[in-house]
Amino acid sequence: MSIKFIATAKLPTPWGVFAMHGFEDTETGKEHVALTFGELQADKPMLGRIHSECLTGDALFSLRCDCGFQLQTAMQNVAEAGQGFILYLRQEGRGIGLLNKIRAYELQDDGANTVEANERLGFPADMRKYDMIAPMLEKIGVHKVRLMTNNPRKVQAMKDVGMEVVERVPLQVGKNRYNEAYLKTKSTELGHMMSEYHFTEGHQD
Numbered sequence: 001m002s003i004k005f006i007a008t009a010k011l012p013t014p015w016g017v018f019a020m021h022g023f024e025d026t027e028t029g030k031e032h033v034a035l036t037f038g039e040l041q042a043d044k045p046m047l048g049r050i051h052s053e054c055l056t057g058d059a060l061f062s063l064r065c066d067c068g069f070q071l072q073t074a075m076q077n078v079a080e081a082g083q084g085f086i087l088y089l090r091q092e093g094r095g096i097g098l099l100n101k102i103r104a105y106e107l108q109d110d111g112a113n114t115v116e117a118n119e120r121l122g123f124p125a126d127m128r129k130y131d132m133i134a135p136m137l138e139k140i141g142v143h144k145v146r147l148m149t150n151n152p153r154k155v156q157a158m159k160d161v162g163m164e165v166v167e168r169v170p171l172q173v174g175k176n177r178y179n180e181a182y183l184k185t186k187s188t189e190l191g192h193m194m195s196e197y198h199f200t201e202g203h204q205d
């Protein structure tokens with residue numbers, strides 16, 4: 001893993017002006033982005049999100065998932081807090097890539113759930129890696145985090161790279177009739193912590 005910082009520029013958004021920091025993973029060629037808002041402080045917990053790329057949800061207004069809603073809400077929350085960050089990681093489709101995600105959606109159109117579809121294509125349910133977050137957070141000066149996520153694996157990934165996750169902030173937005181079954185599968189099969197579904201004990205906070 002070799003993450004190289006490339007450049008910083010302003011990113012004006014409906015919620016305020018973020019700074020956009022570009023990074024290159026020189027091993028994979030992937031281009032990752034860190035957004036920061038306000039002056040970050042290394043000694044204080046910063047509100048933040050680690051967001052995995054979802055072209056369909058983030059850019060094409062798809063209602064099949066909750067990604068676009070989560071991204072918007074996270075950016076708004078950070079701007080309202082006055083300081084914080086979003087890491088936008090280019091691991092589309094939980095790491096299988098856009099075209100394989102479309103293949104997986106085709107299988108889901110025929111009745112498979114999101115985990116079964118990945119498996120039928122020969123992929124694990126979630127192929128994401130998070131080792132790029134350490135050098136990215138180092139560069140933007142974040143060490144303690146209030147992490148907006150429902151995914152316990154992201155909390156663990158942050159701890160694994162030495163970050164202090166002071167709090168997990170739930171991010172349950174954008175539920176609709178097209179993504180209801182997907183959200184349910186995430187909570188029952190992928191361990192996401194979502195309050196409206198029934199959990200076994202291990203899934204509670």
Ligand SMILES: Nc1nc2c(ncn2[C@@H]2O[C@H](COP(=O)(O)OP(=O)(O)OP(=O)(O)O)[C@@H](O)[C@H]2O)c(=O)[nH]1
Nearest residue numbers: 052053054065091092093094101104114149150151
């Ligand atoms: N393979 C596959 N990937 C999907 C599907 N739906 C969304 N994704 C991808 O899943 C990733 C988002 O992961 P989620 O599991 O929804 O949420 P998370 O980001 O892990 O957890 P939160 O922080 O709670 O949002 C993005 O990379 C999406 O492109 C799907 O049906 N199949």
Ligand SMILES: [Zn+2]
Nearest residue numbers: 054057065067
């Ligand atoms: Zn999505």
